Amino acid sequence: MKLTLKIWRQANASEKGALKTYELDGVSSDMSFLEMLDLLNEQLLHNDEEPIAFDSDCREGICGMCSLMINGEAHGPEVTTTCQLHMRSFKDGDTITIEPWRASSFPIVKDLIVDRSAFDRIIQNGGYISANTGSAPEANSVPAPRDKAQRAFNTATCIGCGACVAACPNGSASLFLGAKITHLGELPQGQPERYSRVQSMVGQHDAEGFGGCTNIGECAAACPKEIPLDVISQLNKDLRKSLILG
Amino acid sequence: MAAGTHYLPGLTPTNEASVQKSDDAAGYYVLGDKLVDPKTPTGPIADRWTTRKFENRLVNPANRRKLDVIIVGTGLAGGAAAATLGEAGYNVKSFCYQDSPRRAHSIAAQGGINASKNYKSDGDSDYRLFYDTVKGGDYRSRESNVYRLAEVSTNIIDQCVAQGVPFAREYGGLLDNRSFGGVQVSRTFYARGQTGQQLLLGAYQAMERQVAAGTVEQFTRHEMLDVIIVDDRARGIVARDMVTGEIETHLADAVVLATGGYGNVFYLSTNAMGSNVMAAWRAHRKGAYMANPCYTQIHPTCIPVTGAHQSKLTLMSESLRNDGRIWVPKKAEDCTKDPREIPEDDRDYFLERIYPAFGNLVPRDIASRAAKYMCDEGRGVGPEVDETQADGTVKKFRRGVYLDLGAAIERLGKDKIEEKYDNLLDMYERITGENPYEVPMRIYPAVHYVMGGLWVDYELQTSITGLFCTGEANFSDHGANRLGASALMQGLADGYFVLPNTITDYLADGPFDKIDESHPAVVEALEGVTSRVEKLMSINGERSVESIHKELGQIMWEYCGMDRREEGLKTAIGLIRELKKEFWTNVKVLGSADSLNQDLEKANRVADFIELGELMCIDALNRRESCGGHFRGESQTEEGEALRHDDEFSYVAAWEFGGEDGAPILHKEDLIYTAIEMKQRSYK
Numbered sequence: 001m002k003l004t005l006k007i008w009r010q011a012n013a014s015e016k017g018a019l020k021t022y023e024l025d026g027v028s029s030d031m032s033f034l035e036m037l038d039l040l041n042e043q044l045l046h047n048d049e050e051p052i053a054f055d056s057d058c059r060e061g062i063c064g065m066c067s068l069m070i071n072g073e074a075h076g077p078e079v080t081t082t083c084q085l086h087m088r089s090f091k092d093g094d095t096i097t098i099e100p101w102r103a104s105s106f107p108i109v110k111d112l113i114v115d116r117s118a119f120d121r122i123i124q125n126g127g128y129i130s131a132n133t134g135s136a137p138e139a140n141s142v143p144a145p146r147d148k149a150q151r152a153f154n155t156a157t158c159i160g161c162g163a164c165v166a167a168c169p170n171g172s173a174s175l176f177l178g179a180k181i182t183h184l185g186e187l188p189q190g191q192p193e194r195y196s197r198v199q200s201m202v203g204q205h206d207a208e209g210f211g212g213c214t215n216i217g218e219c220a221a222a223c224p225k226e227i228p229l230d231v232i233s234q235l236n237k238d239l240r241k242s243l244i245l246g
Numbered sequence: 247m248a249a250g251t252h253y254l255p256g257l258t259p260t261n262e263a264s265v266q267k268s269d270d271a272a273g274y275y276v277l278g279d280k281l282v283d284p285k286t287p288t289g290p291i292a293d294r295w296t297t298r299k300f301e302n303r304l305v306n307p308a309n310r311r312k313l314d315v316i317i318v319g320t321g322l323a324g325g326a327a328a329a330t331l332g333e334a335g336y337n338v339k340s341f342c343y344q345d346s347p348r349r350a351h352s353i354a355a356q357g358g359i360n361a362s363k364n365y366k367s368d369g370d371s372d373y374r375l376f377y378d379t380v381k382g383g384d385y386r387s388r389e390s391n392v393y394r395l396a397e398v399s400t401n402i403i404d405q406c407v408a409q410g411v412p413f414a415r416e417y418g419g420l421l422d423n424r425s426f427g428g429v430q431v432s433r434t435f436y437a438r439g440q441t442g443q444q445l446l447l448g449a450y451q452a453m454e455r456q457v458a459a460g461t462v463e464q465f466t467r468h469e470m471l472d473v474i475i476v477d478d479r480a481r482g483i484v485a486r487d488m489v490t491g492e493i494e495t496h497l498a499d500a501v502v503l504a505t506g507g508y509g510n511v512f513y514l515s516t517n518a519m520g521s522n523v524m525a526a527w528r529a530h531r532k533g534a535y536m537a538n539p540c541y542t543q544i545h546p547t548c549i550p551v552t553g554a555h556q557s558k559l560t561l562m563s564e565s566l567r568n569d570g571r572i573w574v575p576k577k578a579e580d581c582t583k584d585p586r587e588i589p590e591d592d593r594d595y596f597l598e599r600i601y602p603a604f605g606n607l608v609p610r611d612i613a614s615r616a617a618k619y620m621c622d623e624g625r626g627v628g629p630e631v632d633e634t635q636a637d638g639t640v641k642k643f644r645r646g647v648y649l650d651l652g653a654a655i656e657r658l659g660k661d662k663i664e665e666k667y668d669n670l671l672d673m674y675e676r677i678t679g680e681n682p683y684e685v686p687m688r689i690y691p692a693v694h695y696v697m698g699g700l701w702v703d704y705e706l707q708t709s710i711t712g713l714f715c716t717g718e719a720n721f722s723d724h725g726a727n728r729l730g731a732s733a734l735m736q737g738l739a740d741g742y743f744v745l746p747n748t749i750t751d752y753l754a755d756g757p758f759d760k761i762d763e764s765h766p767a768v769v770e771a772l773e774g775v776t777s778r779v780e781k782l783m784s785i786n787g788e789r790s791v792e793s794i795h796k797e798l799g800q801i802m803w804e805y806c807g808m809d810r811r812e813e814g815l816k817t818a819i820g821l822i823r824e825l826k827k828e829f830w831t832n833v834k835v836l837g838s839a840d841s842l843n844q845d846l847e848k849a850n851r852v853a854d855f856i857e858l859g860e861l862m863c864i865d866a867l868n869r870r871e872s873c874g875g876h877f878r879g880e881s882q883t884e885e886g887e888a889l890r891h892d893d894e895f896s897y898v899a900a901w902e903f904g905g906e907d908g909a910p911i912l913h914k915e916d917l918i919y920t921a922i923e924m925k926q927r928s929y930k
Contacts (some may be wrong), residue, residue, distance in 0.1 A: 012841060020301045030552040030629075030679070036459055038557055038792070045790050045845070050837045053844055054343065057518040059558045060672070062443055063349040080676060082484055088679050109489055110842040120346050128451035133330040136401075141367065143419030153412035154402045156444060174855065175770035186412050210589040 001027045001092035005040065008099045011107055013115075017098070017108065029088040033076065034066065036087055037098075042051040052140045054112040059223065061082040064159030067166070068112055069099040073213035074139050074163035074222040081161065101166035105173070110133060116162050119176065119209040126200035127180045129189050147194055152186040156227045164227075170211030175186045175219035177205055178231030181238055195242035202239055259790035263916040264896040268685045271814050271868035274819065274909060278915035281535075281900055281915040282643060284610045285703040287922055290880065291921040292372070295394040298704070299747050303754035310335035312460075312757050315749070316483055318470045318525050320347030322442075322734060323717025324504030325449035326741025332456030334746065336753075339496055340462055341485060343469045343520055343847075351506060351518040352737055355442025356497040356563050358408075358434035360735040361399040361630050365423060370431040372396045377922060378429050379732060379890020382891060383697070383725020384897070385924045386538070386917065388898070390704055391722045393921070398743040399735055403435055405742055409448040413437050427564065427730025434731045439563060440671050445734055449741065468494075469847065471775045473532050473713060474765045474930035479527075479758065480713035484775045485913055488847060491840035493775055499756040500712045500749060502551040502743070503529060507696040507718040509542070511855045511862065512807070515693035516548060516561045522851035523858050526700050526719055528584050534708040535900035535913060537701035537721035539858065542729055542864035543875045546613035548692035549629050549677050552645035556914050559692040561679060563670055564911060567606045567613070569654035569663065570687070572597050574625040581627050585648055585686045596620055596647075597622050609927075611727065611808075613876055617647045618808050621690070628688045634800060636735035636817050641925035646688035655683065691808065695733060697724040697863075697875065701900040701915075708739060709900075714749060721898070726874025779839050782849045787832030791848045798822065798859055800851070806863050811879040815867040822860045829856060861901055861910055866914065892924055 002025045024040050031039070034056050042049035046164070057065040063085040070076035076085045090096065097114065106114040113212025144152075164175035181198055184190035190197075213232055220229040287294040287301075303314065313336050317328045320342040330338040364370040376397035388518035403421070407413065413435050414422040426434035437444040456462040470560060474482035474495065479626065482497035508523035509515035530536045547562045573887055574596045575581050581590050596616055598605040606613075609642040621624060622642055628646030635641055655663050660683060664671070671682045676686070699709050700715040702722050708715050717737040724732065781897040829852070872881045872888035873895070881889045902911040 008550060010392060028553060028555060031555050032677075034559070035555045035557050039555060042790055045836060048836065051845060053842055056334060057344060057349055057520050058351060058354045059519055060354055060516075060560050062354050062440070063344070063518065065344060078676075081582055084673075084676055084902075085584070086677065086679065113842065118456060119467075120348075120457075120464070122839055123348075123454045128455045129408065131405070131408035132333045133326075133400075133405060133452075133746065135248065136404040139404045139407040140420045142407075144417045144447070145419050146417050148417045149419070151850070152410070153444070156412050156437075156447065157440060158713050159443075160346065180453055183412065184410050188411065189408055189410050 001029065001087070001090070004095040005114070006095065006201040008143060009052070009061045009111055012110055013107055027087055029086070032059065032083060033068070033070070033085040034083050034088065052112065053110045056083055057167055062159060063076045063215060064161035067101050067114060067161055067163070069101060069166060071097050074166040076102070076190070076226055079158070079226065081175035083214065101162050101173040104161070105171060106162060114158070118172070118210070119162065120159050121208065122177065122195070122204045123180070123200055125204035126193065126197035127154060131189070132192060133231055138154065144188055148186045152183050155227060155231055156183040157193045159225055161224065163222045163224060165210065168211065169216060169218065170214060170215045172219070173205055173210040174235060174236045175212035175227055175229070177201055178235035179227045182231040182234045185234065194238065195245050198238040198242050205209060250488055253585070256552050257617050259894065259920045259922065260892065261918055261920070263918070264892060264894050266718065266894045267360060267868040268894065272869050273686070274864045274867065276904060276909050277910045278363050278911040281913045284388065284915060285705055286388065287704065288429070288895065291393045292388065293398055293399070294390050302748065302783050305750050305753050307335055307870050309338060311358070313337065313525065313753050314339065315500050315539050316341070316498040317502045317504060318483065319350065319504035319506060319717070320450070320453070320715060321350035321352035321504060321506055322446060322449055323719070323741045324502070324736030325350065325446065325453045327464050327504060327745050328501060328714060329352060329452035329456055330742050330746045330748070332453070332461035333771045335461065338456070338462040339465065339498065339777040341468045341470060341483070341489065343467065345466055347453060347464060347466065348447060350446060351521055352446045353443045354516070356439045357440045357562065357565070357732055358731040359445065360401065360731045360831055361735065361737070362396055362401050362433055362727070363403060363420060363423070363433060366432040368431045370433050374431065375399060377432065379723070379729055380725065380922050382729040383727055384927070385725065385892065385896065385919065386873055386898070387723055387724055387725030388917065388923055389919050394744065396589070396737060397741050398662050398739045401733065401743055402738045406445060406448050406738070409452060411437065411444045411448045415494060423443065429729070439502070440754045442734055446719035451710055470505070470528070472528045472771050472848065473710070474768055474771045475532055475710065476761055476765060479711045481758070482768065484771050489842050491843065493772060493779070493837070495763055495772055497768070498753060498759060499758050500714065502714040502716060502745065502749070503700065505719045508855070508858060508903055509693045509696055511798065511859050512693045512802045514551065514556060514559050514803070516545065516559050519558060520854070524851050524854045525629050526715070527854040527858055528701060529708065529710065529713060530820045531903050532710060534713060534901050535701035535902065536698070536712045536861060537898050537900045538698040538865065539862045540728050540806065540869060541697035541874060542693055543695040543697060544611065544614045544691045545693045545694035546617060547689045549645060549674065550688050550690040551631055552629050553631060560673070561692070561694060562674060562689060564610070566649060566667065566670065568667070570606065570649040570651050571595055572606050572613070572617070572647055572649050574620045574627060575800055578624045579646055581625060585627070592914070595627070611877060617691055620647055621645050632806070636727065645690045647690065648686040648688040649689045650681060652686065660701050681722070697721065697728055699725060703899070705751065706745050707748070707752065707858065712752060714745060719747050726876055777825055779846065779850070782833070782846060782853070783839050785831065785833050785835070787834050789828070789832050789834060791833060791835065791845055792823065794833060795848070795852045795855065798825055801825070802859050802862070806859070806866050809877055810866045812867060815863045818863045819860055822863065823854060828855045829853060864910060865899055867900065868899065869895055890891045890926060
């Protein structure tokens with residue numbers, strides 16, 4: 001198929017960017033979206049134009065590196081990561097607009113690549129259970145109820161891609177936060193730090209300039225791992241309780 | 247008789263060094279001295295690690311903050327080591343090429359992690375895990391290392407649970423586990439099909455905690471381009487800031503490479519796009535030996551290639567072989583038909599036919615090879631892809647075989663299959679656009695893991711003093727083949743429990759003399775990297791890095807893939823040498839070196855893959871035996887089974903860099919087993 005692509009080009013963080021239009025022929029419906037961009041890049045290189053910079057690594061939907069706004073939707077029209085989106089979701093003659101994540105807390109590095117180090121800093125502020133290597137008790141000495149362990153797993157599947165932030169009109173990272181709070185908060189091992197964790201992580205979230213949550217739900221709709229919206233209720237509940245507990 | 251034999255009465259361990267009679271690689275290499283001291287402990291095998299931990303010198307807690315350790319890579323092996331050394335109070339600098347340590351490719355491991363907990367009371371023990379691992383590695387691993395791996399496996403599970411890794415649990419709240427990869431005990435712990443992700447997030451979070459504590463400094467989007475050696479010790483690295491393009495030097499008392507495997511030398515593999523060999527290869531060029539580079543694991547159940555645009559391959563969990571029947575049409579003319587219209591009598595269930603005892607559950611390498619032979623015969627299915635032959639002509643092949651869940655759906659019901667494989671089958675449908683509940687799935691083997699890597703001694707130290715290597719990047723624990731669910735085990739064993747206990751003995755001699763950036767060795771390493779980058783930017787030829795990488799991959803897959811033979815390997819070496827010339831005279835990299843430049847990143851990596859590819863072929867050529875994942879066509883039984891030659895090749899091939907135009911130098915480390923008897927496998 002033949003496509004018209006409007007792609008955000010920006011040389012670096014300080015220069016101004018703009019959408020540039022490219023025509024691309026010979027796209028197969030079996031290609032992944034990123035393989036389609038590989039094809040375009042090969043063509044650009046041939047024409048002495050610098051290829052488009054975009055992030056990807058595992059290309060199997062788990063590392064969270066890929067991050068494209070496709071026709072205004074984070075990761076495009078399907079509920080999946082950009083790397084698992086295939087060209088059979090598009091048709092011959094389509095015009096596709098490709099932009100980087102748009103959120104002030106994720107500054108653009110180049111073209112379609114953004115800086116998501118804010119997520120690392122949120123994790124640094126309590127997104128863990130303190131357990132030095134070697135100090136762990138026997139694994140089965142602390143049973144964890146199966147339903148709670150399953151909920152912990154379901155929320156631990158967050159890949160940290162940032163689609164929730166990109167989709168949110170407020171640029172909030174509440175879904176990302178809520179997923180980690182719920183994952184660690186559902187497990188017995190996570191209890192000792194449960195309330196200090198939520199305060200510390202929310203504090204960093206706000207300091208990074210992410211917006212507040214106003215229950216719009218775009219985040220959960222865009223999440224490729226289908227993290228449910230109720231993790232934000234859990235986040236708020238734990239935060240309120242932590243404030244009462246002081 | 248040596249110690250350790252009390253585990254198996256009547257055991258006859260091998261204490262004889264092998265003597266190589268064949269010399270297929272004559273002219274391609276130089277024979278060096280034997281490696282005589284891998285610092286392996288002696289005594290009963292179960293006591294060796296405990297003894298060594300006691301013998302090793304420790305570093306006083308007050309002195310630890312004066313010691314700097316660089317760790318390259320943030321997967322299970324690197325992330326776990328950074329967290330653990332940080333907790334102990336060392337100054338750690340951690341590097342990764344991704345935008346966050348959480349994205350390292352350990353994250354993609356699906357199946358699980360082995361540990362000899364014996365929670366099912368089914369007869370598991372450290373010795374049994376050790377035994378299975380050595381046997382699975384076809385008796386080509388170092389027994390002391392493997393026993394240690396088995397021994398610390400239980401600590402890993404404890405550690406991960408304490409960190410909040412959400413393993414699968416039973417209704418009583420205790421940990422569940424399952425049997426995996428053909429072993430007879432249930433010892434594989436798992437977190438649905440995302441075990442690697444959950445373990446990595448555990449290590450990542452532990453590491454980020456240390457970043458907050460100030461013991462670990464993390465450098466993301468940084469790629470190591472060389473190791474700095476001062477007075478015969480590794481003292482730092484040269485790294486490129488991938489955002490600004492700045493080439494930096496970082497100095498330390500010790501350097502750890504936890505940089506993963508090099509499967510992308512085949513271009514197509516299940517590795518991440520960025521996975522590469524550069525850190526290990528740069529170290530190799532500076533004196534670190536590369537061991538058993540030809541040992542590659544090829545996984546039978548991956549989604550087949552659809553065309554020339556293919557950028558990577560995706561693994562489908564092997565567990566599918568429990569319920570799926572693998573077949574191809576009996577007649578080549580049926581290969582383009584809708585498989586549902588091919589009657590039962592016209593289907594060739596080739597694994598069940600050739601291996602009636604194990605059927606579809608034969609080991610990975612046997613299943614892979616059988617699929618290849620079916621497709622070579624012209625009975626493959628799926629899209630046709632072009633393949634360039636040695637004489638330059640292009641032939642068309644269909645590279646796929648059916649994995650049919652039809653019978654299982656009929657027997658167990660669709661619901662049951664859905665429950666078992668839901669995520670997996672969704673992923674298959676997303677990638678192929680075909681519904682596996684209705685149409686037989688198509689699979690084909692793909693490169694998945696490399697057992698070869700930098701040679702390390704028992705302390706995980708390479709042949710460069712002060713340079714350590716952990717995880718998939720080293721060669722030590724899996725021999726010629728790796729068991730399922732053992733990669734995660736080894737990464738975390740090295741990262742949490744082994745390296746932190748061995749590196750102390752080295753660091754006890756530190757802090758070493760202060761050096762700064764003006765030291766001649768540092769300046770030289772920096773200049774070397776800078777001129778290489780300048781050279782890559784200045785060639786300005788006609789070919790993209792991608793196209794050269796693809797060509798390398800085709801050569802490797804064709805001649806150094808599932809079935810390797812003397813003639814083909816020699817052809818491959820010639821082709822790779824030509825390709826190296828082509829690369830350095832005709833590659834095209836646009837943009838600038840002082841900004842984010844993904845083509846430049848790839849060019850650096852592919853340049854090293856080309857050199858590695860040649861060494862892999864030489865190693866495969868020298869090893870005229872079939873063992874584990876390495877199959878030499880000349881060494882098979884009458885039934886077409888892999889045939890080992892313990893009398894000739896019971897050694898680790900550790901290759902020393904022979905200079906820019908020199909031949910590599912082969913050092914052999916004899917594999918002497920004192921606690922296990924060598925046996926030839928049979929799956930007929």
